[in-house]
Amino acid sequence: MDLRPAPALITSGWLNSPTPLDIPDFRGRVLVIEAFQMLCPGCVEHGLPQIQRVARTFPADQLAVIGLHTVFEHHAAQGTREALAAFAHEYRLGFPIGIDRQDGALPATMTAYGMQGTPTLIVVDRNGFRRFQRFGHIDDLALGSILGTLLAEPAAASAMADPAGGCDATGCAVPPAA
Amino acid sequence: MDLRPAPALITSGWLNSPTPLDIPDFRGRVLVIEAFQMLCPGCVEHGLPQIQRVARTFPADQLAVIGLHTVFEHHAAQGTREALAAFAHEYRLGFPIGIDRQDGALPATMTAYGMQGTPTLIVVDRNGFRRFQRFGHIDDLALGSILGTLLAEPAAASAMADPAGGCDATGCAVPPAA
Amino acid sequence: MDLRPAPALITSGWLNSPTPLDIPDFRGRVLVIEAFQMLCPGCVEHGLPQIQRVARTFPADQLAVIGLHTVFEHHAAQGTREALAAFAHEYRLGFPIGIDRQDGALPATMTAYGMQGTPTLIVVDRNGFRRFQRFGHIDDLALGSILGTLLAEPAAASAMADPAGGCDATGCAVPPAA
């Protein structure tokens, strides 16, 4: 666990949100990000059902859930907003879903977070710091424990004095790579 | 159970098969057809895993499994061969998959079989007669029983004397709607 | 598959049946026997739920389900009728359950059938012949297929002319070891 703020979300569009979202929008809440691809079986069978359970289990004013569509293969089949919208509609995904921006070999946010593939689950604390990232499966007990620990932490105002970096009582934060 | 031969498969292409396939190609074997859409959650979670289990459980020289992609919604997202190929690749679908021909409000084979939606599971006996059709789920015990019953039936040569219709010892068959 | 009648059920008592039962009592129906122990995890988690599904799936006038309590270990804990009755009550086992007779190193019916342990699933055809026996798990599709095959067979009156042995049109049956 480092003390660096979570990198910014670099997106080309959003579903289920009237405006683009980024890490600071969730300040004060624990944020769970599920990076997925719509044609990734592990995402469909495990990752997405799990964050739907997370969204049902925890109060929305304490914890937020978002998806991030990080397409790095089969672009023709799953790379359009229409395909993603159809998928989100059929699978009843009601949370905001960002479309990771395609501007390199890998999508931009995927690169900024150093993700190894999909599904990747990321947890950001109330103060905007990335506290957990896992490629592949994590079971519900372990994930619940991580979320419970972070929910028990206060949202220290000082820690967010300068979300772009800087020092406070807990330490000094490196600004996000931006 | 009527004595009518199963309607012909009207397709615009096939995956996992070098040539187009139709009911008579499976003569002598029990044929299980899974009609699905790649963005249909019930197909992905239940129907397709079930016929993969069927394909593993029964000997290939006695029972054949095929898919039929009957797209009737979200055509932009799932209506291309590329999208289906990516899906089949990611979900490790190794059986032949026909693409139901789009030439009306509903795909042509879907209409010919009177399907109500996806997933629909169809079982054709060794002699080319449709013996079972179910929209939605069927559990493994019940499906296994149906397949066991049909596998126990001999492939009476006479019954197939005229696969396009005609009479034999078991009765008179109406020719397929063609 | 031999043509020998299923060995007799040698029991010291029955639950859920006013009278003792034996193979000939099920003549005309396919009979599924689940040999189990109440403290056998594989029986509780797989075998017993599976035959409860079997009992729900098939019509009772065509197929019967019974249990056989074949205690070969932990006799003090699970060897009494009271323990079995409490277990059957809590697990809602409504089918007849025979108590395999304890008169040797192994229970008598367990020995007669050559069972290797619990759970063991046995299927007897409409004519009283043992057609399938499996120690351990069998999945629903495969079991359903076996049952479907046997349900499709007629109960030939002649084959049961002499259930204790003898010859008929299908062949000559060795009398049960009795």
Next chain:
Amino acid sequence: MDLRPAPALITSGWLNSPTPLDIPDFRGRVLVIEAFQMLCPGCVEHGLPQIQRVARTFPADQLAVIGLHTVFEHHAAQGTREALAAFAHEYRLGFPIGIDRQDGALPATMTAYGMQGTPTLIVVDRNGFRRFQRFGHIDDLALGSILGTLLAEPAAASAMADPAGGCDATGCAVPPAA
């Protein structure tokens, strides 16, 4: 959540522990207690597998798991130490299991905790205070969150100055009913 210490464990014996155990033995660790009966299907199918997952997921020096056999029915079938030992052996229960003392209409610890039935899951914090109790099922995400929250709390020495009651910085504790 009150500030009362968890009631004492009133037992007539233990499995998987050379000595009797009680709440103060777990001081400094979060303690998860699963109250169960060996013939309770909900315990066998959900409660016990869940605390086995808990035991595997969390480090033993931070969190302890114990069972409590609270027999309140079918005493003849499940009320002996032999029956429980056979059950624990077959289900591979490796954690300490206390046998709730039979000295009233209900077992003594069951009464002291006001349990409504089995399974009941109880969580005691590092300082010996009961923080959670649930009759029936709780899903893994929610349980994980509770455990994560309690694991994040320090074991304040002062809070345990007088585990039998008394006041400290957090408040005043009613002595356990003893």
